[in-house]
Structures are given as C-alpha cells and as structure tokens.
Amino acid sequence: MLAVAERLRGEVKEQSLEASGLASRLGLKASCALLTGPSEEGWPELVKFYDEVVHVKHYLLAQPCPVVYSEALAKVVELRDPKLVVMPHSSMGMELAPYLAAKLGAPVVTDVVDVEVRGSELRASRYLYGGKVLARVRLAQADRYVLTLRPGAFKPAPRPSPGRIVELSLSLEAAPSRRLLGYVEPEAGEVDIAKAQVIVSVGRGLRDKANLPAVEELAKLLGGVVACSRPRVDKGWLPKDRQVGNSGKTVKPRLYLALGISGAFQHVVGMKDSDLIIAVNKDPNAPIFNVAHYGVVEDLLKVVDALKQQLKKTGG
Ligand SMILES: Cc1cc2nc3c(=O)[nH]c(=O)nc-3n(C[C@H](O)[C@H](O)[C@H](O)COP(=O)(O)OP(=O)(O)OC[C@H]3O[C@@H](n4cnc5c(N)ncnc54)[C@H](O)[C@@H]3O)c2cc1C
Known part of the structure; x- marks a missing residue:
C-alpha cells in the first residue's frame, strides 16, 4: 500500500497516519509518500506508523496542487508498485484522488469507511444519502486502486519499530495550475472551545433561536461553554469559532452534551474523543447515539429545563 501524507502549513496532518490502520488490518506493507518543497524536513512521526517513508522534495511540491502532486505520485507508484493508493478524504484528497486515478487508469472510491478483501476482489464501504445508507462497492479487477479514507474511520496502527526514510528526487514537468497566495486566519473569538472542559453543543434540533439563552444558561451552570454543529453557524446563530x-474545531472536553445533533461524520470527527459524551435526540436511531456514552431520547428543551432546575437546586 502507498499512503499519501497530507500537510498544512508545513505540518503533516494527523489523518495521514490513519491509512496505517487499514494496512495493518489487511496485513499489507505500507509506504507513505511525503511530498514537500526542497527545504522542508521529513516528519519523524510518520516512520512510527509506516514501513517506509518516501520523501520527495521538489520546489514544485512546496504547495499542494493536484496536477503536480498526481505527477509525482504516479512516479512513486511506478517505483513501488502498490496495489492500493490511499489518502485522507479531505479537501486535498477529494481533489487529488480522482486526478491520480485518471493518471493511473485505476478505479477510485472516495470517503471509504471500511475495506474488505474477498479472494481477489476488493470491496469498499461508503455512506450515501447523508449517512443513511451504507453502500458496499465491489471494485472491478485492476492492477491497483485509489481510495480516500473518511477521517476517523481507521485508527492509526503504530509499528513495533520505526520504519525507514528514503529521499527520492524526481524530475517533474507539470505546470502548477494554481498559486497559494496565503492563509487567512479566522478571527479570534472570546471563547476557545478547544480548551473547554464542558461543552454544551446545539444542532438543528434547536429550532428556535429564542431558546439559545436557555442553553447558554445551562452551559454556565455546568461551568462550560456553548458550541454547535455547522447548520447553526450557517444560520448565523453562533460564530464560526464555536x-x-x-470544517470547525476538534474538541476533547471532559463532558460533551450534544443537543439535537444527528451525528453526521463531519461533526463526529470533531468531538468523538471527548471523555464523556451525552446525546439528547428525539430520534432513537440518530447516529450520534453510536458515539455517545449515554443517550436520552427526548425533546431537548425538556432535558435542558430539567437539568437547569436540578443544577439550581443542588447549586451547580
Ligand atoms: C465539506 C463539509 C464539511 C462539513 N463540516 C461540518 C462541521 O465541521 N461540523 C458540523 O457539525 N457539520 C459539518 N458539515 C455538515 C454535516 O454534514 C451535517 O449536515 C451537520 O453536522 C448536521 O447538523 P445537525 O446534526 O445539527 O443537523 P441535522 O442533521 O438536521 O440533525 C438534527 C437532529 O436534531 C434532532 N431533533 C430535532 N428536533 C429535536 C428536538 N426537539 N429535541 C431533540 N432532538 C431533536 C433530529 O432527530 C436530528 O437528529 C459539513 C458538511 C460538509 C459537506
């Protein structure tokens, strides 16, 4: 297998380690391709998870661009001949995987949550219709396959001893199709939810903005802060930094109270490592209950009121 490491501002993203979990499950040797500009260092963490890190340095690789990256990766594939080429299902992976697959003439499956090998057949599972249907995709026989892995679907599998780093120089001809002008930092808000120990998080289940103060009061009684799912930011109820x-923040509080949040994977990847997750949802089949330690099937406003009353009685 060849995993593709993803970088942001020179740092390798944690999700780049997750393909090692798939390799270990399938019993495959795994190399990891790290593409960087000429002056960048390798990332020591990668060798703890992969048998080999193929570090390709080139001035054209300083910024991610699917045209140049797919040319470099196609050359690494030619040298290493992997059966599987795997990368995170991120903004970069979503764009790069089809480019690379077209270049290699390989089938591609994106947003994969499980992979199975049956004889000579490869099957990949992915969700459809906003997570309501799990599709098992049987791939046509091919020399190799390209997959993007859903973040969090595979746990990184450390190796017993570190792998090796191989520096590879390649000649690249592709002209970059874009130029990175810079990064735009989001405005700093008053509350940093990434540092909060208690988070009361609201989703689309909170239907009326007029009920937000009740949730804020509950968060205050618990000594915590209010966060939310994306639709509530899109509506302008809470700022983006909540x-x-x-596409928001990753949080690991001691308590994450999810109110009226369905549990879409884009939300879950940001809170699944919280110490204690309690979910309140009217729908007993809501996927949030798959990650919650405790679940309450009830109208969230009733639960908010009951908790507030109890906390006021006991003094918080
Ligand atoms: C590229 C991309 C990036 C994304 N990034 C993010 C992200 O960073 N964070 C994020 O959150 N989402 C993100 N999303 C959106 C994500 O896919 C979901 O659409 C979103 O998380 C759903 O939010 P929700 O759970 O609040 O709403 P819904 O999915 O609509 O769920 C509302 C839930 O509330 C329950 N409910 C309704 N009324 C009540 C009530 N009275 N009491 C109790 N429960 C009730 C319902 O049963 C339902 O389960 C992203 C999507 C894309 C495509």
Missing part, C-alpha cells in the same frame, strides 16, 4: 467538526 463550530465543532471537520
């Missing part, structure tokens, strides 16, 4: 998830 959003938990894939």
Whole structure:
C-alpha cells in the first residue's frame, strides 16, 4: 500500500497516519509518500506508523496542487508498485484522488469507511444519502486502486519499530495550475472551545433561536461553554469559532452534551474523543447515539429545563 501524507502549513496532518490502520488490518506493507518543497524536513512521526517513508522534495511540491502532486505520485507508484493508493478524504484528497486515478487508469472510491478483501476482489464501504445508507462497492479487477479514507474511520496502527526514510528526487514537468497566495486566519473569538472542559453543543434540533439563552444558561451552570454543529453557524446563530467538526474545531472536553445533533461524520470527527459524551435526540436511531456514552431520547428543551432546575437546586 502507498499512503499519501497530507500537510498544512508545513505540518503533516494527523489523518495521514490513519491509512496505517487499514494496512495493518489487511496485513499489507505500507509506504507513505511525503511530498514537500526542497527545504522542508521529513516528519519523524510518520516512520512510527509506516514501513517506509518516501520523501520527495521538489520546489514544485512546496504547495499542494493536484496536477503536480498526481505527477509525482504516479512516479512513486511506478517505483513501488502498490496495489492500493490511499489518502485522507479531505479537501486535498477529494481533489487529488480522482486526478491520480485518471493518471493511473485505476478505479477510485472516495470517503471509504471500511475495506474488505474477498479472494481477489476488493470491496469498499461508503455512506450515501447523508449517512443513511451504507453502500458496499465491489471494485472491478485492476492492477491497483485509489481510495480516500473518511477521517476517523481507521485508527492509526503504530509499528513495533520505526520504519525507514528514503529521499527520492524526481524530475517533474507539470505546470502548477494554481498559486497559494496565503492563509487567512479566522478571527479570534472570546471563547476557545478547544480548551473547554464542558461543552454544551446545539444542532438543528434547536429550532428556535429564542431558546439559545436557555442553553447558554445551562452551559454556565455546568461551568462550560456553548458550541454547535455547522447548520447553526450557517444560520448565523453562533460564530464560526464555536463550530465543532471537520470544517470547525476538534474538541476533547471532559463532558460533551450534544443537543439535537444527528451525528453526521463531519461533526463526529470533531468531538468523538471527548471523555464523556451525552446525546439528547428525539430520534432513537440518530447516529450520534453510536458515539455517545449515554443517550436520552427526548425533546431537548425538556432535558435542558430539567437539568437547569436540578443544577439550581443542588447549586451547580
Ligand atoms: C465539506 C463539509 C464539511 C462539513 N463540516 C461540518 C462541521 O465541521 N461540523 C458540523 O457539525 N457539520 C459539518 N458539515 C455538515 C454535516 O454534514 C451535517 O449536515 C451537520 O453536522 C448536521 O447538523 P445537525 O446534526 O445539527 O443537523 P441535522 O442533521 O438536521 O440533525 C438534527 C437532529 O436534531 C434532532 N431533533 C430535532 N428536533 C429535536 C428536538 N426537539 N429535541 C431533540 N432532538 C431533536 C433530529 O432527530 C436530528 O437528529 C459539513 C458538511 C460538509 C459537506
């Protein structure tokens, strides 16, 4: 297997380690391709998870661009001949995987949550219709396959001893199709949910903005802060820095109270490592209950009121 490491501002993203979990499950040797600019160092963490890190340095690789990256990766694939090429299902992976698959003439499956090998057949599972249907995709026989893995679906599997780093120089011809002008930092808010120990998080189940103060009061009684799922930021109810998830923040509080949040994977990846997750949802089949330690099937406003009353009685 060849895993593709993803970098942001020179740092390798944690999700780049998750393909090692798939390799270990399938009993495959795994190399990891790290593509960087000429002056960048390797990332020591990678060798703890992969048999080999193939570090390709080139001035054209300093910024991610699918045209140049797919050319470099196709050359690494030619040298290492992996059966599987795997990368995170991120903004970069979503774009790069189809480019690379087209270049290699390989089938591609994106947003994969499980992989199974049956004889000579490869099957990949992915969710459809906003997580309501799990599809098992049987791949046509091919020399190799390209997959993007859903963040959090596979746990990184450390190796017993560190792998090796191989520096590879390649000649690249592709002209970058874009130029990175810079990064735009989100405005700093008054509350940093990433540091909070108690988070009361609201989703679309909180239907009326007029009920938000009741949730804020509950959070205060618990000594915590209010966070939310993306639809509540999109509505402008709370600022972007309160959003938990894939395109928001990752939080690991002691208590995460999820109120009226369905548990879409984009949300769950940002809160699944919380110490204690309590979910309140009217729908007993809501996927949030798969990650919650405790679940309450009830109208969230009733639960908020009951908790507030109890906390006021006991003095918080
Ligand atoms: C590229 C991309 C990135 C994304 N990034 C993020 C992200 O970072 N964070 C994020 O959260 N989402 C993100 N999303 C959106 C994500 O896919 C979901 O749409 C979103 O998380 C759903 O939010 P929700 O659970 O609040 O709403 P819904 O899915 O609509 O769920 C509402 C839930 O409330 C329950 N409910 C309704 N009324 C009540 C009530 N009175 N009491 C109790 N329960 C009730 C319902 O049963 C339902 O389960 C992203 C999507 C994309 C495509």
